Amino acid sequence: MQLNNVLPLQNWLKSYSKTSMTNDFIAGIIATIVMVPQGMAYALLAGVPAEYGLYCAILPTLLYALLGSSRSLSVGPAALISIMVASSIGALNPQTDAEYLHYAVNISFLAGLFLIAMRLFRLGSITNFISMPVVSGFTSASAIIITASQLKHIVGIPVASGLSFDETLWQLGTHIGEINYTTLFAGILSCFALWYFKGHFPKLVKKLALPTWLDQAISKAGPMFVVLIGAVLVGVFDLHETANIAIVGLIPDGLPSLQFVPVDIALWKSIALPSFLIALMCFVTSITVGTSLAGKRKERIDANQELLALGAANLGAAFSGTFALAASMSRSAVNHSAGAETTIASMVCALGVLLTLLFLTPLFYFLPLVVLGAIVIMSVSSLIEFHQIQRCWKLNKADAYSLLATFITVLVFGIEIGICVGIIGSVILIIHRASHPHIAIVGRVGKSEHFRNIERHDVHIDKHVLAIRVDESIYFSNVQCIENFVFEACYKRPETRHVVLIFSSVSFVDTTAVDALDNMIGKFKNLNVQLHLAEVKGPVMDQLQDSQFVSDLTPGKIYFTTDEALKSLTTL
Amino acid sequence: MQLNNVLPLQNWLKSYSKTSMTNDFIAGIIATIVMVPQGMAYALLAGVPAEYGLYCAILPTLLYALLGSSRSLSVGPAALISIMVASSIGALNPQTDAEYLHYAVNISFLAGLFLIAMRLFRLGSITNFISMPVVSGFTSASAIIITASQLKHIVGIPVASGLSFDETLWQLGTHIGEINYTTLFAGILSCFALWYFKGHFPKLVKKLALPTWLDQAISKAGPMFVVLIGAVLVGVFDLHETANIAIVGLIPDGLPSLQFVPVDIALWKSIALPSFLIALMCFVTSITVGTSLAGKRKERIDANQELLALGAANLGAAFSGTFALAASMSRSAVNHSAGAETTIASMVCALGVLLTLLFLTPLFYFLPLVVLGAIVIMSVSSLIEFHQIQRCWKLNKADAYSLLATFITVLVFGIEIGICVGIIGSVILIIHRASHPHIAIVGRVGKSEHFRNIERHDVHIDKHVLAIRVDESIYFSNVQCIENFVFEACYKRPETRHVVLIFSSVSFVDTTAVDALDNMIGKFKNLNVQLHLAEVKGPVMDQLQDSQFVSDLTPGKIYFTTDEALKSLTTL
Structure with missing residues (x-):
């Protein structure tokens, strides 16, 4: 039971059929075809040789496959994280x-530790606080920075990795005379x-009416085709020598040797903040993708389990x-649409990459960097979401401002x-909203027992009785705002003799709120106004009775319904 | 008009009568009688000579009198701020x-600047975020630290000012053999x-049936009597020489010379944090006292005006x-009960202190420090509020924990x-509460049109229709919690075919919430459940219509009332 909680895969294997296995196998192969070119491209983005x-x-992918709670996530190199790695190291x-x-290795290590620490403290809900x-805004700006960082491969100008956005543009601008036009043309x-391979080619493939798995595999193989065609063209025409096109060169065949990460406190201190931010964005982006894919097939992602799995994957890195x-995001979507049923698909993918490293690296010797740069740019182009600003502006101004603020800050001051x-x-924003609760003066709808906001409905109110509905629980951060509202309303209506606070939405009160309410009774007496409550919920009633409030309220009353309160007070 | 906003006093003077003047004058004299001994005592607490x-x-008191918006506050030396000054300087x-x-002077200067900066940014509502x-907890722990710091005067052991709580106790403990028993006895x-003067003496005075002002003046003069009696006894019996009782000694007569504060960025950096915290606590404690006193007589405190006035007062210091x-707190209460009608009373008090400095300082030459220590201890003893823990525990556990945590942290790690x-x-705590909105599954009360929480009321629910009332506005920090609740409820009731979200308390939604709601429609379809809304407020309806949500919801509907929704869906 305990083990099943730690290894979600075990649960899935209980009902694992031969069909599931076939599906996973096919999805795994398709994922490999996407992973190999993308992986090499993102390594360049991170500023390290392609094989990394x-x-x-x-x-890392194997570890995630063992521990992850999502059936579809494709965990491995990711564009956002790669650019964060490059920019963090660039600063050092x-x-x-x-x-x-x-x-790079130490950042992976610390990011893994941070993720596992967040698991230990069960901070899976931390994503709730990032809107x-x-x-x-962050993704769009990062995608622009990523695109800028890859322009050097497209135009064939050597610029260091990990520069800031403006430095990158400056370097490109000052070396504009050195553009390699063959490279630019290839780019x-x-x-x-x-x-073409992404948009139109799949439609063409569909017309061939191939078996689904083959159709899928060919449709998704666009980047692999471009990589292979690029490598063949350069190799055949010796373009790396005749036209000075930069190539990947010798990839050491064989597997990475496993290594420990030696303790180095001074280094860790200097990379702690970027590593934490990488861990955070790793979790936020993964959980966002995972949740949206899981929603498509009656699954649920366990955020805390994901922290563990992603932490293990980064330690594996x-x-x-x-x-x-x-x-x-892009690979996970491929994985999902290719029909991956469990993380076995990821294991197949890991095996595929392993075989590629063992036997196919010579194929990539002539692979031009410009092709990898193009793969990065085309993968991240869909992340630039300018339409979101417009959408947020329509829906909620505060959202639009926070999007723009994040976007501009990332571009100007870095990730x-x-x-x-x-x-x-x-x-x-949370604090601001928590301190501005919704409050409304309400009046009676016709002769009914319903009461509605006087600002939005045509309702009847008595000039001596003010009924105010508080739409949130009352505690220290919002009680001042409620008090101001209530007294403001009283000052505006000097004929008021009774104020009824309707507590229908108040689920709890804290000590600060009880004290403030208690003080309000006295202030009301000075204004010759009597305070009453209505529709107080059970738990709140218990809290008020435990304090002095109820006895201080007398002769004010606590009414069961607003209707009862207003009928009784209006006739006075 | 503008000037009246800056100088509240101007408004008050419009209706200033001879009676008001008399009242203010009397209150000012009474305040002086309290201010002189307390001021000298708090100077010792701050670790500087008594005259400061x-x-x-x-x-400072004059400046506050000009700018302050409270008629009763007595601004001047305060116990909490004095101990904070001592502990900040001690650390340096x-x-x-x-x-x-x-x-000390530079801390006053920076604290004043911080207060004025907070005024410029209109941060008067910052107090809302301190429960x-x-x-x-902070006050109680500080009062204990203050008491410990004054024990040295009571037992006559010389210990430095500004030590931490444990250091102070350690110093006292290791020098316990050096106790001056005469001093202890005097203490x-x-x-x-x-x-006695505080509790019983006023009752005795009352029996004399003196005029109110004289009764008040004598009743509040306890500390002044003790100071004078102490000085006379020491002077007459030469106790400072024969019994080695520490005395105030020569107070330079005359006024403090006004001085500029030279710019010293390095120093300011080192005291920036403590100065900010002093500014913050200066504002929080003043506004708390001011609000509670203003509440007693139909007045309102303008928090932003108080920032300006307190800032000016600290710059004056x-x-x-x-x-x-x-x-x-104690002096303001005296001021209030002595009948101060405007800040003219504070001006009279400032004049009284000025005259004391000019003519009466020789009186305090023999004043024993032990008396000043006793004054401090007796003034702060009422600030130790152990009963609050019990009260909070009953009312709200989170409050009790935050009280205890602050209390213990102040004692162990300092102010x-x-x-x-x-x-x-x-x-x-605010973030936690903002991310855990109140949500309830509701059912019909009898055959009425009322719907109530199924956990607290005996209500009828249809097994195919789940009605869920969301009691707060929906935005990024709470939407996940709402989604979890709704799906949890659906999983527990697999026969559910329709979910109605009741938006009666939802005043706005943000973009994250709209996206999440949109995703929920798809997830519900997978569970073969149809989503509907009810009681959507006008502005929220506009927001939803601007997004894709309304079209995605079809065939789900948005009902005007919950009753309508359940009647229509139950018959399906």
């Missing part, structure tokens, strides 16, 4: 490639080919000597500060 | 008295005398070369960390 992207997709100014990689507009062609990872601003902004 | 406490009560480890004073239990006697201050923990705890 494939290392990300073996041990590493001198050699080995140092760069050392930072959709903040994530959207545009690759982008066009990827666009550290032990494989590679960079941090997360669930990739880390951007996330921090987004989170702090979200907390301020 | 009186300096706090001239220019000053080497000389001049350095100690230099720190009564946090303030109570106990002083405490007893102060207790800095320019007078003395320590930070706030409204004192600064204690406040920070209290504030962070409050924010976490």
